[in-house]
Each structure stands twice: as structure tokens, then as C-alpha cells.
Amino acid sequence: MTNFWSSRRIPLAWLLLSRQPARLAVALAGIAFAGILMFMQLGFRDGLFDASVTVHKLFDADLVLISPRTMSSIGMASFPRRRLVQVMADPAVRGITPVNWNLLLWRNPQTRSTRSILVLGFEPADPLFTDPSIAVKAKGLSQKGRVLFDQLSRPEFGPIASWYNQGKVVETEVAGKRVRVADLVSLGASFGADGNMLTSRETFLKLMPSTPPGSIELGLIRLAPGTDIQAASRRIKALLPDDVKILTKQGFEEFEKNYWRSSTAIGFIFTLGSAMGFVVGCVIVYQILYSDVSDHLPEYATLMAMGYRLAGLLGVVAREALILAALGYLPAYISAQLLYGLVRSGTKLPVAMDPQRALLVFSLILVMCLGSAAVAMRRLGDADPAEIF
Amino acid sequence: MAQSLPPDAIDSAAGNPIPANTAIPSNGVNPASQLNQASQVNSASQLNTAGQLNPVNILNRPNIVEVVGLSHWFGTGAMRRAVLQGVDLRIGAGEMVLLTGPSGCGKTTLLTLVGALRAVQQGSVRLFDQELNAANRDQRQRLRRRIGMIFQGHNLLRCLTAEQNVQMGADLLPDLGYRSRRDLAREWLRAVGLGDHLAKLPHDLSGGQKQRVAIARALAGRPQLLLADEPTAALDSRTGREVVDLLQGLARDQGCGVLMVTHDPRILDVADRLVQMEDGRLLEPAPASPAVE
Numbered sequence A: 001m002t003n004f005w006s007s008r009r010i011p012l013a014w015l016l017l018s019r020q021p022a023r024l025a026v027a028l029a030g031i032a033f034a035g036i037l038m039f040m041q042l043g044f045r046d047g048l049f050d051a052s053v054t055v056h057k058l059f060d061a062d063l064v065l066i067s068p069r070t071m072s073s074i075g076m077a078s079f080p081r082r083r084l085v086q087v088m089a090d091p092a093v094r095g096i097t098p099v100n101w102n103l104l105l106w107r108n109p110q111t112r113s114t115r116s117i118l119v120l121g122f123e124p125a126d127p128l129f130t131d132p133s134i135a136v137k138a139k140g141l142s143q144k145g146r147v148l149f150d151q152l153s154r155p156e157f158g159p160i161a162s163w164y165n166q167g168k169v170v171e172t173e174v175a176g177k178r179v180r181v182a183d184l185v186s187l188g189a190s191f192g193a194d195g196n197m198l199t200s201r202e203t204f205l206k207l208m209p210s211t212p213p214g215s216i217e218l219g220l221i222r223l224a225p226g227t228d229i230q231a232a233s234r235r236i237k238a239l240l241p242d243d244v245k246i247l248t249k250q251g252f253e254e255f256e257k258n259y260w261r262s263s264t265a266i267g268f269i270f271t272l273g274s275a276m277g278f279v280v281g282c283v284i285v286y287q288i289l290y291s292d293v294s295d296h297l298p299e300y301a302t303l304m305a306m307g308y309r310l311a312g313l314l315g316v317v318a319r320e321a322l323i324l325a326a327l328g329y330l331p332a333y334i335s336a337q338l339l340y341g342l343v344r345s346g347t348k349l350p351v352a353m354d355p356q357r358a359l360l361v362f363s364l365i366l367v368m369c370l371g372s373a374a375v376a377m378r379r380l381g382d383a384d385p386a387e388i389f
Numbered sequence B: 001m002a003q004s005l006p007p008d009a010i011d012s013a014a015g016n017p018i019p020a021n022t023a024i025p026s027n028g029v030n031p032a033s034q035l036n037q038a039s040q041v042n043s044a045s046q047l048n049t050a051g052q053l054n055p056v057n058i059l060n061r062p063n064i065v066e067v068v069g070l071s072h073w074f075g076t077g078a079m080r081r082a083v084l085q086g087v088d089l090r091i092g093a094g095e096m097v098l099l100t101g102p103s104g105c106g107k108t109t110l111l112t113l114v115g116a117l118r119a120v121q122q123g124s125v126r127l128f129d130q131e132l133n134a135a136n137r138d139q140r141q142r143l144r145r146r147i148g149m150i151f152q153g154h155n156l157l158r159c160l161t162a163e164q165n166v167q168m169g170a171d172l173l174p175d176l177g178y179r180s181r182r183d184l185a186r187e188w189l190r191a192v193g194l195g196d197h198l199a200k201l202p203h204d205l206s207g208g209q210k211q212r213v214a215i216a217r218a219l220a221g222r223p224q225l226l227l228a229d230e231p232t233a234a235l236d237s238r239t240g241r242e243v244v245d246l247l248q249g250l251a252r253d254q255g256c257g258v259l260m261v262t263h264d265p266r267i268l269d270v271a272d273r274l275v276q277m278e279d280g281r282l283l284e285p286a287p288a289s290p291a292v293e
Helices: A002-006 A012-018 A021-051 A081-087 A132-142 A160-165 A201-207 A229-239 A249-263 A266-295 A297-306 A310-347 A355-382 B009-013 B037-049 B107-114 B137-144 B162-170 B178-191 B207-220 B237-254 B265-270
Strands: A063-066 A093-107 A114-122 A146-150 A171-174 A177-185 A196-200 A218-223 A245-248 B063-074 B081-092 B096-100 B122-127 B147-150 B225-229 B257-261 B273-278
Touching: A012 A021, A012 A310, A021 A249, A021 A266, A021 A310, A021 A355, A063 A081, A063 A229, A063 A249, A081 A093, A081 A218, A081 A229, A093 A201, A114 A201, A132 A146, A132 A177, A132 A196, A146 A160, A160 A177, A177 A201, A196 A201, A218 A229, A229 A245, A245 A249, A249 A266, A266 A297, A266 A310, A266 A355, A297 A310, A297 A355, A297 B137, A297 B147, A297 B162, A310 A355, B063 B107, B063 B257, B081 B107, B081 B257, B096 B107, B096 B237, B096 B265, B107 B122, B107 B225, B107 B257, B147 B207, B162 B178, B162 B207, B178 B207, B207 B237, B225 B237, B237 B257, B237 B265
Parallel strands: A114 A196, A146 A177, B096 B257, B096 B273, B147 B225, B225 B257
Antiparallel strands: A063 A218, A063 A245, A093 A114, A093 A171, A093 A218, A146 A196, A171 A177, B063 B081, B063 B122
């Protein structure tokens, strides 16, 4: 180590950059801009995918059953409830909750216009969400025609929360049938549903009379604490016929995200956005390094005449690129943190810095700088030491 | 006193090329650092303006440069034009050779060929007993580390201080730690009278000072041969004189051969030997005393 330190030379790359502060500032601003662009686009993309599973995350379940025909939360197919009951045969299973899931039309009691709302039907005594306050409120559903309204639904559903809090009796129509808001809950709008509503299974069947009483769209399975979830999933899969699909809770969320990722343009749009940031960054870094090499060409030629190797000088340009990447990433990272905070408070989109994305953007900036340096280096080949006399 | 400057003076007087590792200024007290610029320049110019060519016995020195039958062309096909035609030249260790001649006669081309900056086309150039004809890029680059070069337009790195510029020359020395290379750079800057300007950028130095830094940089790599292309062209006559005297004194103390291209008639008297060139050929040996005076 001491040997390495003592054999070091003049830090030419750093001096070339730092003695031209204006150019360095432009380069860093460009790289930071590209970095922020990539951070924001990728952040929005992941945030939107996260937003598609707002409700999924709340379920009190280790494993879930869905129909193999189900593609996403906006088109849940039904399967026989018997299958969920069969699951009880496995000793690790502690509890099950059959859930009916559909999108129905909610009439805004103020404007009388209708809008699609996600309706979940369940036995009020069964646990549905991990939030214990909902189980308490669910008791109010035992009366027919009562619903729990999600106060985080978009405002287009009407001023339900404020009316309810004023003590009014809030009544409206869902799928043409009269319902009364028994209480308010906080779930959150998701990608597929602008609003949510919980009701008893009995009321659900009244709202949707065509639903066969023995069919459900989602089955929640709770396992004994400490159970190997994967192993239990395999056992249950073996137990059941092919007309249901078993997923872990995590897998259920991925399944939903994957639908939005693969069957919509969202992933493409934001990936394209970050690719544009990458390209812009490449152009800026290339411009900076190219003009830096061009401006110093006689000096590089002088160094070659003195006996410095071309490879050594290429190393100088490469080190310049590394320094630029490291110095440009820092402001990008910090600004992205601040902007994520702004977006979270402004749009309720769950956008946050995650280490994987931080690493991805750093690698992209690194590739951007080194790639641009590699192209700019070709100019170094023009440095002919014989021309400097 | 000027002659006692670097400790290698004895070596060069005995006619030995400097072994690469005998130290010039290292740590601690060095005679060079005690010199101020004025005394150096004065004693050197006294010696040279006395009218005699420096009495160095050239004959018993080994040749560091041996050029035999060197021809060179630029361009191809119909545009092919001969720049050098059958040039023969020898430079001994510690010898100072001045090359003069009209513009475009091939002086600079000869300099770049001797400096291993260009591939040899025809003829033989032996540098430190190594044949340059057919030497590849890599071999030439390695040979260049033993040559110091001083350019018409100083060619200092703009973003480096005087000290760092000189250290770029010293950094090529193997087996020396960072600290000793930096000290070496400082000693050389003191030796050229710029001990007070270590941290200045080339931008803040005068033309003469820049050329001194360039000399320090060329010598910091402990070269055995120094090539200079009109080092005084951009300087006024007094500064030019000082720079050349300094160059001569330091090169002699290092036992370093010098090949200097110049148009400047005022500095011809520093030469051990004067070579004139015309139309790509060297004229017959110059008269014993140069025609200037």
C-alpha cells in the first residue's frame, strides 16, 4: 500500500478537470441532470406499479387463491368456494377468508353521475385486512345494505367523507341498489380502481344477483406462524385441482404489477424517458471530454514526446470520466431524494429511493461517462508527437 | 561556482555518460539550491563571451547519436519531396551541437528523427547504441524517456503549476517515490532560478520563465540527450541569452548531449560544434570559430 502510494504520479486527470471550474460545473450539471431524469422516470415507473397493488398489500393473508383465468384486479374471474374450504385440510392452515371482488357503478350522491368502484364482499366476522380497526368497523356491515366507504377514494365519488363526518346519513346507489355508508375506512386508490368499498357477502350478492352463491373471486389463506410458506404453497397446490391458482401474497402483488408492466405502455413510456436521460447525458459528457481532449491535444502530444505511453494518456481520460461520474452522481442522488418527497406529497404516488434503483442509475451514469470517454479517446490518436516541434 | 552545480560534473568531465541512477538533486542540501539565478547566468556568460569555443575534448567521448546516410521524404507519389538527403551526424556525450540553416531545409525533421518521434525511412540513426531504423512505436517511446525536449513554444501543461510541470518530467523516472520526485522537481526549478515560483501556473509566468520551466522539465527526467528547437525564438535577446546559457551550463553538468536548432545568431557561441544545413544536406564541417563574430 505504501509502495502504491509512493509510486503515484501527478493527478493529471483531476487537475485537468479542477483547473477549469466552469467546464467542470457544466459537465457536472449535465450529468446530474441526466441522473435526475433517470431517477424520476424510473421512480415514476416503479411508483405506478407500486400503486397498482395498494389494496393487495393490505390483505391479511400468507397465501391467496385466484382463478387461473384471472389476469388482473380489473378482471377477476370466479372459482368455486369449495376449493378454499378444501385448503383447510392442510394442518398449517389457520384460517381462510372467501372474498368476492368486482367493479360496480357507484352513483355520486351529489352530481348523480356514476363511476366504477372496487367492491369487496366478505363475511363481516372474517378477518380481511391486517388493519385491526377495519375488523371493528366491519361489525356495522351485518345489517343488509350497509357499506364501508374508502375515504382515500378519488373525489369524483362525491363528498362522502365530509358528509359522513358532519353526521349526515349518506345513502346512494351501487349497481342500481340502495346502500348506506356505515363507516369510513382508509385503503387508498389504486391503478385499477379509483375508489374502494367494502360490504358483507350478503349485500354483495344483493348488488350482483347474477353471482352464483358458491363462487368467489379471491381466497385468503392464513398459515400458522413460523410455517414455511413455500412448502405450504406446494402442498396445497398438490391438494387442489387445476381450476385454481395459488400464489403467495408477494406473488399476488407481483402478478398484478406484471400485468400493468407487460400489457400496458407504462413500463415502455417511462423506460423510454430514462433512456432519453441516458442519451442526453452521453451527449453532454462526450462533448465535454471531446473538447477537453481537443483543447489539450498539443499538451498530450508533448507528454507523448516526453515518453508517456498512449495507454497512460488514455487512462487520464478514463479517470476524468470516472471522476465526472462520481461527482455528477452525488447531486443527482440528493436532488432525486428531494423530488421524490415532493412527488409523494403532491400526487400520493408511492415514490421512494430504493437501493436497487440507486445502484442502477449509478451504473448507467458510469457506463455513460466511460462510453463517452471511449469515443472521445479516439481523438487522442490524432496527437502526433512529431508535429509539436 | 556554476560548474560545481550538480554533483555529476565530475562524471561528465571524465567522459562517462551519466548512469541513470546517480542522483542529481535529492533531499537535503544541494549546491544548486544555493545558487541564485544571477550568479549562474553571469559566470556562464563570462565563460562564453570570452570568445573561445568551450574547450571540451570531444574525440574520446562515446557517441550518443550516430546518424549515417539518413534520408527522409514527405508525401507520396508525385508529391513526394525529399527533406533530408544523406545526412551524417554524430553527437558525443555532453557535446553541444547547434544546427542552423534557412527555414524549410529539414532541421526540424532531423530533430524529430533523432528524437525518435518519427519512423526512420532510409539510413541509420543510432541512439544510445540502439538502431532506430525499424524500431517500433513502443521502442521509440521508451527511448524518448532518455531524451529531454525543449520546444519553441515551451508546451507546458496549462493546468499544472510550474512544480507539477517539472514533476511530469521526473514522474517518468522508475524507482523513485513520489516525495523524492517532487523534491527533484523543486531542486530543478531552483536550479533554473525559479525557486520562488513553484506554485505558479504557466499563465502567470513570463516567456523567459516558462522556457526555464521547460528546461527544468526536460532535465528532470535525467536525459542523456537534450533536443531543443529554437528555444529562444519567442524571447527577447537578453532573456534568450540567459536561457541558452542556463541550458548550456546545466546540460554540461549533467554530461548531457545537446542538439539545438536555432536561427538566432546571438547564441551560436555556446556551441561545441556548429552544423549548417541547406536543402536537406549538412554542409561541410563548420569553421573552427562560428561566423557570427
